Amino acid sequence: MNRRNPKQNQVDRLGYATHANSAASIEVLEISKSACEAISRHATQVAREFPDGIEKQSRAMANAGASILEQFIPEGTAALRKLSQFGKTVCVHLKGVAELPVPATPTSGSIDDRKIAAHDLVLAGALRIAGTDPIAFDFENSGLIARNVVANPAGRGKASSHGFDVMLFWHQDNCGQPFKGEPLDSNLPPMPVQLAFAGIRNHEQVPTRVLLVDDLLAIMPTAIRDILAQPLFRIGAPDSVAADGNGNLAIQNAPILRMDGSAWKMRYDPNLVTASTDAACAANEWLKLALSICKEKARDIIVNAGDLLVFQNYQLMHMRVAFEPLAPEQSRWLRRFYGS
Numbered sequence: 001m002n003r004r005n006p007k008q009n010q011v012d013r014l015g016y017a018t019h020a021n022s023a024a025s026i027e028v029l030e031i032s033k034s035a036c037e038a039i040s041r042h043a044t045q046v047a048r049e050f051p052d053g054i055e056k057q058s059r060a061m062a063n064a065g066a067s068i069l070e071q072f073i074p075e076g077t078a079a080l081r082k083l084s085q086f087g088k089t090v091c092v093h094l095k096g097v098a099e100l101p102v103p104a105t106p107t108s109g110s111i112d113d114r115k116i117a118a119h120d121l122v123l124a125g126a127l128r129i130a131g132t133d134p135i136a137f138d139f140e141n142s143g144l145i146a147r148n149v150v151a152n153p154a155g156r157g158k159a160s161s162h163g164f165d166v167m168l169f170w171h172q173d174n175c176g177q178p179f180k181g182e183p184l185d186s187n188l189p190p191m192p193v194q195l196a197f198a199g200i201r202n203h204e205q206v207p208t209r210v211l212l213v214d215d216l217l218a219i220m221p222t223a224i225r226d227i228l229a230q231p232l233f234r235i236g237a238p239d240s241v242a243a244d245g246n247g248n249l250a251i252q253n254a255p256i257l258r259m260d261g262s263a264w265k266m267r268y269d270p271n272l273v274t275a276s277t278d279a280a281c282a283a284n285e286w287l288k289l290a291l292s293i294c295k296e297k298a299r300d301i302i303v304n305a306g307d308l309l310v311f312q313n314y315q316l317m318h319m320r321v322a323f324e325p326l327a328p329e330q331s332r333w334l335r336r337f338y339g340s
């Protein structure tokens with residue numbers, strides 16, 4: 001689809017709009033069938049060399065996965081590499097990277113990682129090229145690297161990455177932690193720099209809705225921005241941390257926005273923020289309202305089976321719409337790694 005119109009938005013190769021008032025962009029590349037076949041074949045073979053799986057061999061798997069991607073998709077590799085610095089490219093969606101056998105969706109949230117090792121190899125490789133490595137926090141996701149984003153029947157009615165029928169509102173993952181390099185008085189490690197998703201199954205065509213922080217800032221009054229950049233907020237723990245019994249973890253006297261070099265960084269989840277002054281409270285309310293009416297600035301990315309999505313956590317907000325999953329074994333499944 002080509003909707004080029006200089007008076008409206010720029011449109012990239014596959015039709016994702018890049019708003020003219022934003023320097024940041026989302027890159028989308030369709031991988032050729034022949035490259036997909038080669039990656040799938042090599043990933044399947046090489047994954048057998050890592051019998052202990054992603055939790056124990058993540059660095060070696062990232063190395064091996066990166067080598068395969070570099071060999072067969074140089075253009076995709078170049079796009080991912082742009083994420084290694086804070087700059088114009090904020091999100092990369094590679095479509096049709098691999099076609100791999102997939103077990104039934106683990107709606108409980110856990111699976112024997114060896115069954116999905118080839119996917120993990122490619123996903124870890126994408127993060128490595130983007131400049132980070134897969135990480136785990138000992139207070140979140142049971143201390144594991146891999147999180148299966150699935151529709152867990154027990155998640156009905158919950159706004160969680162294991163939920164489905166309730167919208168998971170705009171947020172940035174683990175926003176209750178310092179930015180990387182931020183001199184904040186906290187013992188917590190930095191919030192993940194990048195998020196990476198492998199599409200395992202998405203017959204329901206559930207979009208991952210994203211919003212560039214730059215696009216949000218473009219409609220934000222300067223007075224609001226200046227308050228959000230002051231250390232006037234407590235930002236608490238997300239669901240995946242609270243589920244591990246660590247709901248008390250939070251950062252105090254923290255800003256929501258931080259200018260770092262030439263880019264604004266942001267950390268936010270309206271459900272996790274408490275403001276310490278009247279002005280901070282008002283700015284927080286403005287932000288919540290802006291996010292609830294920002295749909296025209298947002299865009300929907302459908303991460304299909306075989307796709308990879310990697311983005312900068314500090315420069316992109318994301319959310320999931322409510323949906324009704326198919327039968328459990330065929331229901332939506334994304335594999336998520338944090339990169340830092």
Ligand SMILES: [Fe+2]
Pocket residue numbers: 161171172173318
């Ligand atoms: Fe999230």
